Amino acid sequence: MAEQSTDLKAIMRRDERHRKMLNDPDLTGDLLLFALGLDEVIATRQAQGRKTSGKSWMTAITRLVSGDEGYRRYWAKHVVERDVPRYEPSKSRGRGCIAPMIRREGLCGQPGSTHVLDLDPMTGEGAEGYLCARHRGLEAKYLALKRQWHANGEPSPSANTGGVLRRYFNADWDGIYRWASPWREPLEGGREATPPRPTLRLIQGEGEVSS
Template sequence: MGAALHLAHVTELPTRKRKRKGGGGDGDGYDQLVARVYKDERMTSQARDLILMLAWLVQRDPDRFNGGELRSPWTRADTILGTYGTGARKGSRLADLIDSDRPRYEPDWSSEAWQSHRCAAPMIRRAGECGQNASDHSLRIDPDTGWQTPVWFCSRHKDFGHHTRQMLRATERPEPIPNAGGLMPSYLTASDGDAGWIRVYRRASEWKRSRWEPPKAYGLCADDWPTPGRDPIPQKARLRLVLGNGDLNEPHDRTPLESL
């Protein structure tokens, strides 16, 4: 069994006002965080569940202390959410939630560009594109954002498809601007900054048997990512969390995770 994803306690919070029954107070930042989460148009159901759970476990859970020491929110979240499957197929629901928030770029598969499946080959005898049902596609890379757009072609226009693929191979591919994940660092601040979040995301990715590398040019926080045609997200106060000791239990067939 290995130690993995964990948080310890909150520090450097604003001065607390008079406490209410049940623990926590108006000055602990929790209520403001909850309101922001529900107003955030970027929020996914997975990120919302994870952020609100961690904030509650750190700020409001009446059982958060054990002999005067704050129990690890990651360990408690892992216990609450549990696992599923058995043996080699055993999975962690906590790892699933964290992995879904990995900072990354994902093409908008639901967009018209990806759903149209219409051949984009230019016609010679008439203006416009072929427009027939496409059987394959290549990609066009935006030189400013690094984002991908499909270029569809039908069986009649395979030469056009071959040409677009040659252009793709010759195109310099800038690092794409992330457009998914990165919401945990937008609401919670780790004591060791990005290094702590990178470890958290990587351990979850290992649980999912997938590979993940942090964005190099744009950072981990979704608030910091530029979105073409939109103003930057204003910086807001974040709950400050300190990474400490805790366990995310692993199935016996996985490589033990290092302690954070």
Template sequence: MGAALHLAHAGHALPADTNRTKGKGSGGGETFADFARQVYNDQRATPKAREMLLAFGYATMVAHSEEAREANAVWATARNAMGTTRTGRHWRLDEAIAEDVPRYASGKERAHRVCVAPRLRPHPDGAHDFRNQLGICGTHADWEHHAVEKQAGTGWFKFHWFCRRHLDHLARVREQLREPNSRAPEPIPNKGGLLSVYFEADWLSMYRRWLGSPDWQPPVYGISADDWPIPGVEKVPPRARLRLAAIDGTLLVEVPEGPR
């Protein structure tokens, strides 16, 4: 990516010589179109995350690229670009930032809760029925009747569901998993972490502010999604990032000079 952009404390105007970007045809470097192409090609981004990244990119690379930029102007531009929720009570940008907090989401889907206890006799629906093919009970399981298996390499959760008739199986599986689960690593994050891919900032302080938790700690794998290992997938090469600094949740833009 091209010019580094700095977002800092509100009300602090920038020196005139830091007031350039590589958008709006200013010559060389990355344009907003280049930035948008990277964002849209990032398969990790949800639709809302893409909106958020593009809103920040627009506010810093296009909307305020030729005049002195103050925090309130940039922040307002990004927020207005995404707008409010349907009720008009919350800014969608704020929600998107909160959703970008790095974390592991287990994917505990309600739609696939079927009992995996061994089937003792064939189901009358025939050989092609999934219960006969998998050799499982297949009865719908209640939400609380599951055992969690933590994968040895990733720490990711695998859920084993049981119906009320097979709670004895559930108890045995939970006991069998107790010791290996204790040795499993912290789950590799699979949600969020995209702001730090595209922008440099004190994201630890920012996420703590958005969560309202001064003691929040990032995953051991890091805050940036680019740093999270995915088994069987080649690591994303490091990329240059727009540089943001956030203090008290307000933003100011700066484009420092130097090699690109």
């Protein structure tokens, strides 16, 4: 009876984890498919008394989600690589020129063609932007900031993207991330959790579906 109670608690915990995964706006597409596959592989191996260690579980996940371990052989590795905790500069919301105007307040705003990175050489924080043909000469300023950042040892702020998988699974994620992306060192932190999607509730009778 105690064993059945333990099994029921484990099933309930797993069901709750699945609900959180499916309602996590940061966990979508292949990343969600990978997470659900990993959860199933862990549960199956635990039921069989086997450890989830080494890299064989990556093959098991690929086989589970595709039916063929040879299909998209490096799919699982690529999914993990895209989840490496890292810092990414804020993206430009358009291609308007970011050069400050002299005779009026604000930015130029004309269509830009030259991509630049406005980088803080002391912290590594940055924001992408564009310069129009008229203000292309300002590109030298941003290149100088990048050279200064290199001279300062390339400081990096905390991660602001990636790290979603380690919200749900305890593992040596630093080691796993290094395996998936040897050229990039996983940073502390990760993408700040987005509030879960609103849940829909079905009202019986003449009511409506509402959040």
